[in-house]
Amino acid sequence: MVSSLFINPFSEDAREIVRNYGSPDTIFEASSVLLDTVKRTRGQNLDDNSLLPGSIGDLAIKRVEWYLQRQRRGFDHGDYAYLMNPGIKEYDVIAFYVLAQAAGAGFRRGSREVRLVVESTGALVEDRFRVLGSERDEIIEEVLIELGSEGTSWMELSELIGSGKLRLTDLILHRGRVVIDEDEFLMTFQDLITDRDPRSLYAALVGLELKETMISRIIMQRTEDYIARVSEMSSTVEPHPIILETAERIRETVNEVTSFRGGPVKSAGPGKLVPDAFPPCIRGTLDGVKSGNRNDAIVLLLTSFISYARLYPSVFRDRTPLKVSDLDPDLRVIREEILPIIYEAAERCEPPLFEDDPQEKLNITAKLGFGVHDEPEPEHEGESKWYTPMSCEKIKIHLPDLCRPDDLCRRITNPLTYYNRKRWELHRGKSEQEGED
Amino acid sequence: MTSAGGSPTPSPTTTGKGGSSTGGSQNRKGRIDRIFEAATPLERKRYYREEWDVRKLPDFIARNIHMREFGFDHTGRGPSDRYRVFDDEKRLSRFMRARFPFAAYSSVAFYREPGKRRGWQRSELIFDVDAKDLPVRSCDCEGVCERCLDEAKELVLMMVDTLRGDLGLGDVHVVYSGRGYHIRVLDPGVMELGSEVRAEILRYTAGARQPRRKFTHRGESYEMEHFSIPLGYHRVFTERAKHVFLHMRGDERIENVTARTVREVVKNRDLLPDDRWGEFRRRIGPRVYPRLVAGVAGINMKMVDAKVTIDLKRILRLPTSLHSKVSMICMEVKNPETFDPLKSAVPKFVHERES
Structure with missing residues (x-):
């Protein structure tokens, strides 16, 4: 027994x-x-x-x-x-x-x-x-x-x-x-x-x-x-x-x-963002969001989406919890590419998010895994969790106005999965076109 | 309290704004239109000085009044006067009589320092069903009418049944908000729950998740539709789906479902009051049906304002206060089965308008 x-x-x-x-x-x-x-x-x-x-x-x-x-x-x-x-x-x-x-x-x-x-x-x-x-x-x-x-x-x-x-x-x-x-x-x-x-x-x-x-x-x-x-x-x-x-x-x-370099997580790795592959909810957020939805859209949705799309789009396939510094050791990508995209989208909100809620910058840093601080610093990494993008089910509750599903949305359950699928479709379309040419 | 799952199919003779029957009296329609006219500042003043009584405040508000944040809209442009605190009902009474606000709200949260919204202790669990925002309703009125208010109430009754029967919650209050209903739950078991659990309660109560169809037992897998499982979440979903199908007009858009299927639903829904679901599914088409079920789950989520449920610091219209935009009294509903807002929630000044 x-x-x-x-x-x-x-x-x-x-x-x-x-x-x-x-x-x-x-x-x-x-x-x-x-x-x-x-x-x-x-x-x-x-x-x-x-x-x-x-x-x-x-x-x-x-x-x-x-x-x-x-x-x-x-x-x-x-x-x-x-x-x-x-x-x-x-x-x-x-x-x-x-x-x-x-x-x-x-x-x-x-x-x-x-x-x-x-x-x-x-x-x-x-x-x-x-x-x-x-x-x-x-x-x-x-x-x-x-x-x-x-x-x-x-x-x-x-x-x-x-x-x-x-x-x-x-x-x-x-x-x-x-x-x-x-x-x-x-x-x-x-x-x-x-x-x-x-x-x-x-x-x-x-x-x-x-x-x-x-x-x-x-x-x-x-x-x-x-x-x-x-x-x-x-x-x-x-x-x-x-x-x-x-x-x-x-x-x-x-x-x-x-470990990303030379390690077994071969599919993980930073790549260029492909804005054409962003799902409708992310495109809506980047255009600027009205009062009432701003905090959730920028802090919860966009921060996690952009950071994972840029650094670790295969997170759901690999299911290995990497840190930002595993993929961006000197945090250059975070500081020079990811944060500017998030801050600019926050600026496009009505009214601009940081005018009303300057402390939301701290929350953005926290959602990237660097604790509640003004900027991501290596010594603070791990004080909080690097949040993965919220699922479509959660978006429907937290940000129903941003959820404007297109045909591809119906087949996926997370905006990051949409991004990966769409990137693949765009890539395939381009390859086929080149083949025809 | 019984569920309202077997709602009657909308009458084919019903048309036009306000959803009132063409066979009905024009006088009644005129009277209803007059009720829903906005209140003038003078009418508000009269309401708060002559009719409103702080002693009518529900006990669940009065007993901890000093722990709630109050907010007021004085102009009709939104509640800009926030962070107000009243130590007791008398002080609230003086304020209301002196300022006769366009709208009054109190927080669903209890704070140690409500005036600073600090020291959160707990929050009521709220469900907001606004008749004007129902994605499926049988009328085609522009705002609210008797019919869509009734349909909102049917939904609220079913949700209250689920909260009590399935989830075992007590201290559940129904409040007529002026254009719909609020369900306010003060059961100690839910007051300290976070947003994520509240969202999950909402999914269960509203029928907002596609019910499971595939099951496995000892290595064997098989499928069962929601209507063949007469208990648990499957039963809840079946009731909500019936409500949606019976109140559709036929021009609704359901995600991933064609307009033709929507018309088929309307054509065949007479099977549902007798629970002839199997035949209904056959007529819709067994391959299309799962997509229809997924679409209904999406609609169910929109029947309730989810943001209100997950917001722990929301302010909510104060029962007894005047909804000035439609000249209706926001009030606790003691007996939802018999409650008629057009009889009970109409302030005296509206009757005087009529005369």
Whole structure:
């Protein structure tokens, strides 16, 4: 029987293991039992020793490395097969806490390293469900009880809903409760269901899929909260040196894997802007926006769109959180090209945005990932998140007046995707024309 | 409260401005036109001195009046007089009687320092349904008329049902705004939520997201249309879609849907009051239908002013105050089922205009 520990690091059993482990002094010490378990994993590549974690500390770093590598072309599952082996569960729980503490102690909230730790945790949970086989149902039920999400109110999930990790419309709601248990579903809705078997409808609507999504999202949220608590505590209590060393190794791993120059993210890279490929909402924003929409249009929409379109248009395909300086090391492109475009559009607003709200310049800097400062400076990078462009769904709510969809808009869900598609179409059109000539 | 999903198909005899029946009395139409005339400064003054009473202020406004920012429009060009604070109802009363504003507003937010809009504590959750801005309504009036006000109310009733029934929210108030309705939710569970969660509540309540059609179970995948799932968000979407289809005139533009399909919807919508959705879908065409559903989700989003819902610091028309542009009283609706704005929200001076 697989233990719920393999899925849920927040169970009482998991906490007990961490409490009993004691000081983190030994986390980088070699563990023959762990290594043996790793080597015995079915499908594990054994031809390169650097692939195999020999200690709990290594295992912690490998969790992040796996997440970064799995988004690459040529990723070989066999390099990390041990992460799907329930035999590592006790080591893995400690590795999780080492990783989360290192993220909290070593990085700012909202930094890409923190995001990677949170996202890799969610992705591991999702992938592990797939290897559970016949025990899957039972583990899911057990973890749901451990997380206290059976019969929960949707309001308790509001952080997950607000962050987009969970959609309210995917939940089955009745009088404020999220109906997840089969008996409760039947008791509540049986009378309404007349033309099909209520149990099969339950299986379709709630089934394992929604439960798994809820579990992975709740664990991600709890990881984020835990990291935030560690971060708060580390301002008053000096973190353990091993934890800080782990943070340093996370930084090195992330830099190594995401490094643009010579690194594996080959599709990322600065390129010239192609204004003809801008979607209607961006063209409308560049023309100037009227009072009421100015702040959202300039700060939330244009800043993220222009910066990603110029520096990292493939962000949604690569799904690797790069920093501006990974792509523009001396920030010359940001200062000389991107900010002037944003500031000029702000000037064209009615009335000009900075006349009323000069502090919006600070917000623009923040949305580029350089904290709340007048100008982006390298030393402030990571104080805030480099925001990706908002989705069309969000634009429809925040800036409905700017959403004037054309034919291409109907096939995409984000203005940056529009830009990439349109650029490709323009390029193809030009090539064909040259061919004809 | 029941939902208004089974709204009647608009009468084919209804035409013209104001949406009043050609068979109806011209006198009634004339009376309605007179109601919606703007109030003169003298009429405003009379309203606030003779008819308005601060004791009619809803309790949900009065009980924390000192924590709200107030804003006023004195000229009819927008609420330029902002950051006002009143420690109690008496002070508000003195101000209203002395200044008889064109329009009065109070914040949906509660602040520690409302006069500086600082120290945000919490905000009401708001849904603004303006009859004049409904993208689908069966009348073709230029502003508002009895019919589109009724249709706005139908939508509001359905939304209140969803807020209470699905989301389990209490302390839900309906306010007639003068040209539509506000739903104001003061349930403690939502007052501290941020904009993103509010946007998600709006999507659920308005039916503004395309419902899921593809499902998988134990490796098998299959499709189910929204109308075949009688619960959860699918039920909400089905109700809202029915409302839209039953109130279309046939000349609406739906994203990614041809004018011909819109005409087909109008031609076949008589199937919907009996919930003959399967046949309706067949007549529209199974390949076109998913696009129609996506388009309706887009329309549903526009039935409610989303910016009001996501704005935590919005000021909203003050219940009991006069909407001077249309000479109607903004008021809390105690019984939305029976509420008729043309009877209950018309100030005395309008009746005197008539005589």
